Amino acid sequence: MQANELRDMSRDENGSDASTLPELSKVISVSWREIQVMVKKQHSARPRAILSDISGIARPGEMMALMGPSGCGKTTLLNTLAQRQAGSIVGQVCINGREQPRSVHRAVSAYVEQEDTLIGSLTTQETLRFAADFSISRSLSKHDLVARVRDLLNEFGLQKQARTLVGTPFRKGLSGGQKRRVSVAAQLIGNPSILYLDEPTSGLDSTASHEIMLFIKRFAKQHNLVVIASIHQPSTKTFDLFDQVTLLSQGKMCYSGSRRDMPNYFAELDLEIPPMMNPAEYLLDLVNIDFAYREEAQARLDYITTQWASSALHRKLIADVLDSTSSSSDKAIHLSPGSSTRPGIRKQLFTLLRRSFIKSYRDIVTYWIRLVMYLGLAIMMGTVWLRLTTTQKHIQPFANAIFFGSAFMSFMAVAYVPAFLEDRAIFIKERANGLYGPTVFLLTNFIIGIPYLFLISTLFSVVAYWLGNFNPNAHSFFMWVLWLFLDLLAAESLVVLVASLIPNFVGALAITAFANGLWMSVGGFLVPLPVLNVFWKYAFHYWDYQTYVFQGMMVNEFSDRTYDCTVVNGQCHCMYASALQDQCKIAGTAVLEQYGYAVGKQGQWLGIMVAIILGYRLTGWVVTVLRKT
Incomplete structure (x- = not known):
């Protein structure tokens, strides 16, 4: 069956339904031939070779180790085999002897990252269940899904930790080895035929490393799984679990074949592995040129790579x-036209919404700490601007309080940066695995935030509004809540945009804080609009969301209130001239005129706020679509 008969799974990111994507019934081999990967140097027009003429073959039921010193290209090779590598790639990667589109690779394989990007507020069982919901089509019954999760928990020795949280900085959970087992089990939930592992023992002690690889070894044998793992300096016990080894250095092959044949091969090169020594450690030292006398080490490495290129084992490998x-026609892949692998975009959305909702109410970092922060701000604001009165001496304090409340509510949204970056890191991994795309991720992020931001706005207002004695009627109160809610929604949307552009905690925090400082400066309070510099007025003021929040809240407060002027020695002194001056009062509209705010434009301002929020979100979506990491 030709590749064009399959829909490329990358279309899922644009919203197409992948539920009819066929799946590979049986993987007989994964092979690669003369792989060469080139990347451009930062300060040079000439590309640099990361991998040069790499060939190999892996079969079901076997585990292959990709080994070599740091920077040798083992992770690049792993990503190339898994169809994840960027850059200029030459050569063939075949499944069952044929090059396949990315959709087939994703349908039959799973990839476990070096870092465990698990959601700490989920239990082990929930983690596997959500992985199943993302990975398996709706054709599988709920009973079968539960059974598959239970079986994996048993096979990976996690049945006693089924209801244990993975763990957060505030709540202890699984150990490092258990987390790694959960990461692997989550990728195996969809019954892949090929498992790629990037440094699966990274950060684990030798006992935990052996335990992880032993579980994977047993699973591979039992389910006839192809396992290809990049691994760094395994212990002797862990190394002995591998069936095949590919040894790389400086992007070149030093050996590829049976682990059992390695000692004899290197002995024939007069590089015999010393008895009672870890063979993996010896071989890594042998091909490492970073920490030895460079000319001697380079000469030894050149000798090893040259001998490998002319060896009988290499010729046999190429022949295989x-x-x-x-013989691919005899071992052709068989596709089941009616079967499905990944759920459609609707199920992706509902699954991610359920998972995000559980995370949001269990993880105190996402919203609950912010809720406490905002309540503290409300108490501070309400007690500083306590029981203001409708006299002209309190007109400016009312305006100051409105500015403080709206500006600092949005400024404190920078606290959302770490939570969003954590969610984004999980999305990057799951996007690479083809589980869902940017549309589902950002739509879920937007929907989940709405009730929490509304709750924050309401609780803040209940405290600050009535302590400060703002306009005492229900309509004004709920309009105040609405403006604060839109303020927070816009501020969080700005965080999403900035953190998508700069996915770095310090960078995103700094840029978001700077942007909010800019909005405060040009919003129309610190420098009223009639005297604001023309450049800042037209370059930033009109698309500053704090502008519309502040003027909307000012109109809400002053449009229908009056204030008493000061009487000194029987003479009435009014700070603002208005039609009520002969009554020794100031109409609130006179205050609004000083700021250049017109009454009756609240609907227009609300529309502009919605447009700004959607603009931030859509721009963030475009950035996320274009960025792959």
């Missing part, structure tokens, strides 16, 4: 790769 390609 060519044989798998030439």
